[in-house]
Amino acid sequence: MFSKIDVKGDDAHPLFTYLVKEAPGMVTKQIKWNFTKFLVNRDGKVVDRFAPQTKPENVKKDIEKVLNE
Template sequence: MSTGINYKDAKSIHYFTVTDLEGEPISLRKYEGHICIIVNVASQCGMARKNFEELNELHQEYAETKGLKILAFPCNQFMDTEPGDSCSMKQYIKLKNLKFDIFEKIDVNGSRGSPLWKYLKRKKRGSFGSFIKWNFTKFIVDADGQPVERFGPCTSPKEMVKSLEKYW
């Protein structure tokens, strides 16, 4: 669950604190100066294999050379596609050899929605409104912590490279 200031008062993602899979708070100030992809993920979703593989490839290709950071947030709000807890998520990460940052499971919509995700949706609305419609909705956040682009679930992570290049 994200903590920190009210999402309406935030000036960037760097104002938020989120929780990692160990239950530890992580200030997103850690990502200042980095281009980030923030994505809601679900290991049991039919789109999981391709998205996780491509996110991992982007991390491997651009984390060192361009400073790209990928922040993934498991979410079970869509057809029970992320039913597990942090322990099962850690097992999945190890099994799939995922190298990017994955945080505690959150809600992206509704009254219990993560303040970070409320902020992202407020700054970058989707085609059909501010809500997240499915797993693997992706936001590009610039080095100043501003959400600059939003991509729907059907956009593969590799298709985002041209957009990412504008911010490096």
């Protein structure tokens, strides 16, 4: 479990700075809301980014694909 961190702006945590750099959004590079989801493979490469309103169960196939690579 994480403590509260900033996900955008000047005080953004380095993890989110990396995630946004590797998978910028379609409309804006920034994270719109803290429920933006990132799919990262075993090597730490960002594979995909999902909108906050995307339900976790809707990325199940994407996660399974990455796990089977």
